[in-house]
Amino acid sequence: MSKINPLSVVISTREINQDYIKHVSKMFSHPKTEVIVYQNNEEFSLPQLYNKGLLESKNEIVVFMHDDLIIETPNLTPKILRLFEDNSEYGIIGVAGTNNLINGMWWQDRESMQGQVSHEHQGKRHTNKYSNTFGENLKEVVVIDGLFMCVHKGRIKHNFNEEFQGFHFYDLPxxxxxYLDGVKIGVTTKIKLVHKSIGVVNKKWEKNKLLFEALYEKKLPIRI
Structure with a gap:
C-alpha cells in the first residue's frame, strides 16, 4: 500500500464522551481519521443516522461502530484499508456474521457463524469464538452483525433501509x-474488540424481525 488514506468513523451515542473519542482516534491511529459522533436520544433511528453518516463523511471507507466497544487492535486504519485493497469485490466487512441466513435471527445456525467477539458483562469478560481465525483472509458471509461495520461507499449498491425503526435491524437489510446484488460481505478476525454489553431481544426487536422476514421472505433462507 503506497499511501495510507484516512477513513471515517461514525458513532451514535446518547451522550458524547470525549475520552471515548480519544480512545477511538488513538486506536485508528491515522492523524486525519474523521470521527463523527452523533448525539442521538432516539430522535433518529439507526438506519437514518447511519445514512446521514454515509452522506456527511468525507472518506470513501466508513466504519460504523457501537459506542460501547473497547478496541484492542492498534493501528486500525491501515489494517482496514488493506482488507478492502486486497479484496476488491467486498463492500462491507465486519467481525462476526453468518454464511447461512435462515431468518431474522442471524445466529440461528450456530455452525454457520463466523468470527470472534469478546463481551464484558457484570465485570466478567469472555470471547465468543464463532469460528477459527482466518489470518489475513476474509470469510465470505451473507450478513454481518452491526456492532462494527466497515463500509466502502464506492462499492455498495444499497444504503441502510430506513423502513426499520429504532436501533435494531439496521445491519441485516x-x-x-x-449481497443479493453481487456485493460481497466479509468477516475478518484481524480486529479484536470487546463489547461492553450483550445483545438484548425485546418487543422492538421482535417487531423489526417480523418486518425483515416479511420483506425478504422470498429470499430466505440463503446460504453460501
Missing amino acids: ICLEN
Missing part, C-alpha cells in the same frame, strides 16, 4: 440487499 443493508448486508442482504447488497
Whole structure:
C-alpha cells in the first residue's frame, strides 16, 4: 500500500464522551481519521443516522461502530484499508456474521457463524469464538452483525433501509440487499474488540424481525 488514506468513523451515542473519542482516534491511529459522533436520544433511528453518516463523511471507507466497544487492535486504519485493497469485490466487512441466513435471527445456525467477539458483562469478560481465525483472509458471509461495520461507499449498491425503526435491524437489510446484488460481505478476525454489553431481544426487536422476514421472505433462507 503506497499511501495510507484516512477513513471515517461514525458513532451514535446518547451522550458524547470525549475520552471515548480519544480512545477511538488513538486506536485508528491515522492523524486525519474523521470521527463523527452523533448525539442521538432516539430522535433518529439507526438506519437514518447511519445514512446521514454515509452522506456527511468525507472518506470513501466508513466504519460504523457501537459506542460501547473497547478496541484492542492498534493501528486500525491501515489494517482496514488493506482488507478492502486486497479484496476488491467486498463492500462491507465486519467481525462476526453468518454464511447461512435462515431468518431474522442471524445466529440461528450456530455452525454457520463466523468470527470472534469478546463481551464484558457484570465485570466478567469472555470471547465468543464463532469460528477459527482466518489470518489475513476474509470469510465470505451473507450478513454481518452491526456492532462494527466497515463500509466502502464506492462499492455498495444499497444504503441502510430506513423502513426499520429504532436501533435494531439496521445491519441485516443493508448486508442482504447488497449481497443479493453481487456485493460481497466479509468477516475478518484481524480486529479484536470487546463489547461492553450483550445483545438484548425485546418487543422492538421482535417487531423489526417480523418486518425483515416479511420483506425478504422470498429470499430466505440463503446460504453460501
